[in-house]
Amino acid sequence: MGPTAAARALAPPVYRVEGLTKTYGTGANAVQALRGVDLVAQAGAMIVLLGPSGSGKSTLLNILGGLDHATAGHAWFHDRDVTAFDDDALTEYRRRSVGFVFQFYNLVASLTARENIALITEISDHPMDPAAALALVGLETRLDHFPAQLSGGEQQRVAIARAIAKRPEVLLCDEPTGALDSHTGTRVLAALDQVNRELGTTVFVITHNAVIADVADEVLLFGDGRITGRRHNARRAAPLALTW
Numbered sequence: 001m002g003p004t005a006a007a008r009a010l011a012p013p014v015y016r017v018e019g020l021t022k023t024y025g026t027g028a029n030a031v032q033a034l035r036g037v038d039l040v041a042q043a044g045a046m047i048v049l050l051g052p053s054g055s056g057k058s059t060l061l062n063i064l065g066g067l068d069h070a071t072a073g074h075a076w077f078h079d080r081d082v083t084a085f086d087d088d089a090l091t092e093y094r095r096r097s098v099g100f101v102f103q104f105y106n107l108v109a110s111l112t113a114r115e116n117i118a119l120i121t122e123i124s125d126h127p128m129d130p131a132a133a134l135a136l137v138g139l140e141t142r143l144d145h146f147p148a149q150l151s152g153g154e155q156q157r158v159a160i161a162r163a164i165a166k167r168p169e170v171l172l173c174d175e176p177t178g179a180l181d182s183h184t185g186t187r188v189l190a191a192l193d194q195v196n197r198e199l200g201t202t203v204f205v206i207t208h209n210a211v212i213a214d215v216a217d218e219v220l221l222f223g224d225g226r227i228t229g230r231r232h233n234a235r236r237a238a239p240l241a242l243t244w
């Protein structure tokens with residue numbers, strides 16, 4: 001089981017972000033994607049980012065995940081400033097510490113669910129068994145199915161299993177439900193909820209699916225490159241109960 005809410009509150013933060021700014025382009029073409037973001041993410045928290053298109057949500061996740069560089073400000077992962085990492089440190093950090101889930105699943109069509117995950121676990125230090133990772137997202141009966149034999153929601157759950165099988169400390173999910181209807185999207189969010197509760201992985205998720213707000217520990221509202229509101233769920237809702 002993951003840490004309780006009380007244990008999480010005492011845990012040191014996994015991220016501390018101060019004055020994070022991102023400007024794309026220069027001069028008349030400059031776009032201010034982030035205008036000074038501050039946040040603290042407790043280890044083991046489920047954090048949801050909500051806000052209109054273009055408000056900076058993806059930019060923040062990309063910088064936290066070491067996929068993009070900040071223009072100014074800091075993002076500490078424990079005591080190390082990700083914004084100061086060189087390319088080698090970024091590669092190492094992404095490989096060891098961060099799992100990514102995107103809108104599109106990017107599974108290898110010629111490999112089964114289990115084999116897609118084994119691709120990652122073969123190059124990890126302390127991986128989960130691919131079958132255990134798939135069981136965690138409710139796909140224990142789909143181990144030997146190919147992506148084309150799985151629904152969109154099932155494929156996304158394979159992508160989640162792949163992302164967590166290397167046991168990353170954080171899981172960054174950019175619109176994982178974007179291509180799915182709301183019922184299927186809710187199942188995908190239930191898989192993320194399960195991962196967060198069982199493994200204690202710190203999860204950030206961008207989604208427009210309404211059920212997420214109750215499942216999260218914290219909801220961050222974005223507007224025009226800033227966090228414009230925060231809601232903390234002191235008593236997080238019970239796990240999303242589902243038959244997969």
Ligand SMILES: Nc1ncnc2c1ncn2[C@@H]1O[C@H](COP(=O)(O)OP(=O)(O)OP(=O)(O)O)[C@@H](O)[C@H]1O
Nearest residue numbers: 024025031032033052053054055056057058059060
């Ligand atoms: N590589 C880039 N070059 C130039 N501008 C960019 C780039 N990436 C993002 N932007 C701009 O930065 C702003 C923030 O974009 P971002 O993708 O972070 O928003 P978002 O809140 O995730 O939006 P969405 O919900 O549509 O994905 C937008 O105005 C976007 O057009």
